[in-house]
Amino acid sequence: QVQLVESGGGLVQAGGSLRLSCAASGRTFSTYAMGWFRQAPGKEREFVAAIKWSSSATYYADSVKGRFTLSRDNAKNTVYLQMNSLKPEDTAVYYCASNRGPSLYRANTYDAWGQGTLVTVSS
Numbered sequence: 001q002v003q004l005v006e007s008g009g010g011l012v013q014a015g016g017s018l019r020l021s022c023a024a025s026g027r028t029f030s031t032y033a034m035g036w037f038r039q040a041p042g043k044e045r046e047f048v049a050a051i052k053w054s055s056s057a058t059y060y061a062d063s064v065k066g067r068f069t070l071s072r073d074n075a076k077n078t079v080y081l082q083m084n085s086l087k088p089e090d091t092a093v094y095y096c097a098s099n100r101g102p103s104l105y106r107a108n109t110y111d112a113w114g115q116g117t118l119v120t121v122s123s
Contacts, residue, residue, distance in 0.1 A: 022096030
């Protein structure tokens with residue numbers, strides 16, 4: 001079992017930046033990838049970004065490509081989501097999740113989830 005703890009959400013003006021962190025513990029050696037999803041009020045949870053644990057290859061949703069950057073710190077078992085040029089439509093609860101593969105884009109392929117962190121972008 002993998003345990004995930006997110007941090008770094010908050011309130012920011014449009015155009016601003018935030019960095020989310022996700023610290024993983026437990027059986028991380030069996031993790032294929034780490035991903036971020038978000039869920040806005042009244043909407044379904046959607047894929048944001050993912051990073052493969054072994055290669056650090058990254059994948060992004062079209063809506064955040066060029067603005068968000070996902071990275072990892074192996075020593076700390078932590079992944080970071082750097083979010084720049086934030087827009088009001090980025091407002092959502094952001095969730096970190098652990099994936100056992102092979103698909104990265106569907107929420108049902110992730111088997112451990114953090115508690116979520118709220119990001120609010122004001123216009």
